[in-house]
């Protein structure tokens with residue numbers, strides 16, 4: 217209970233901070249004086265800060281001046297919507313979010329270089345290849361004897377056509393989206409059959425247990441809150457879980473939809489195939505927003521393209537003895553290291569979350585292969601270090 221009250225308080229505080237920044241909408245087609253002042257002040261503080269974010273690096277004075285008076289045609293989003301998280305959180309890695317699909321074009325002078333750097337050279341002239349899932353069965357179990365991998369998870373994000381992203385969704389939009397998503401997941405059959413649980417009214421012990429078990433998203437993420445992703449919380453948010461608890465759908469957290477497959481052990485191919493089956497089944501009922509150049513559109517530019525993050529919870533005690541060397545090895549394989557409870561968390565009991573870093577410029581199959589080969593390489597390096 218204590219943990220929950222703490223989370224709730226934190227969430228409320230962050231929610232207020234976010235509202236200060238992102239609830240000031242522009243008048244149609246122009247940027248209000250108050251928004252402009254806030255942007256100017258935030259830009260100045262960011263420029264003077266020691267932030268290492270991609271936002272700070274690429275939001276030069278020239279780009280800021282060029283973009284600060286622009287708005288998106290359908291939802292009237294401003295540059296402030298895009299940069300508020302990075303302006304509030306100088307410790308952001310990226311710090312940039314798209315308030316609606318059009319923002320990727322209107323603010324392309326800022327998004328394109330960030331996308332290029334994060335996804336390791338996806339240039340503004342590049343195009344995301346057509347969706348090609350391939351077969352997970354091509355990949356062998358990464359840890360058949362269970363020495364290293366605790367569990368494997370593959371997720372992707374989807375946006376429902378016709379809606380903006382979090383900062384521009386109204387309370388009614390959240391409820392409408394939830395009703396559509398809930399309708400689609402409720403009609404899944406076979407191994408996918410399960411139950412949708414809205415966050416509103418959810419038993420608090422159950423909510424904490426679902427978070428602890430790595431099924432449910434946390435509350436009160438300050439990076440998301442200041443990007444405008446926590447408005448009207450918990451309205452319209454929820455989780456769908458199948459009976460075997462190895463297929464999940466998150467509703468209206470960071471993206472409209474997150475489709476997730478997970479299980480104990482290292483059978484990446486099986487986990488991936490299950491996610492693909494779920495994506496295909498849901499794609500028959502919902503229209504997803506996909507851009508010709510950028511691929512599947514998501515709130516955060518790090519998730520564009522395939523939107524796939526394939527991760528293992530893994531123990532590599534020998535490699536982890538030297539964090540700098542480990543980071544170099546992970547970079548070589550284009551892998552990202554996180555803590556045990558997700559992004560911005562610490563590793564517990566020596567278990568790290570290691571996943572593909574880039575999600576763009578390759579097909580879905582190639583993304584999984586890159587992650588598979590990288591994890592295989594890390595396990596081989598761990599074995600070598602152990603016997604040295």
Ligand SMILES: Nc1ncnc2c1ncn2[C@@H]1O[C@H](COP(=O)(O)OP(=O)(O)OP(=O)(O)O)[C@@H](O)[C@H]1O
Pocket residue numbers: 367368369371427429430431432433470478525527528529554556557558559569
């Ligand atoms: N391989 C895994 N096994 C078990 N749980 C996992 C695994 N990978 C991630 N998780 C859990 O999934 C939850 C969400 O993690 P996290 O928010 O880092 O990633 P995400 O859902 O991919 O989203 P994002 O990248 O947008 O943050 C956390 O509880 C995390 O511990």
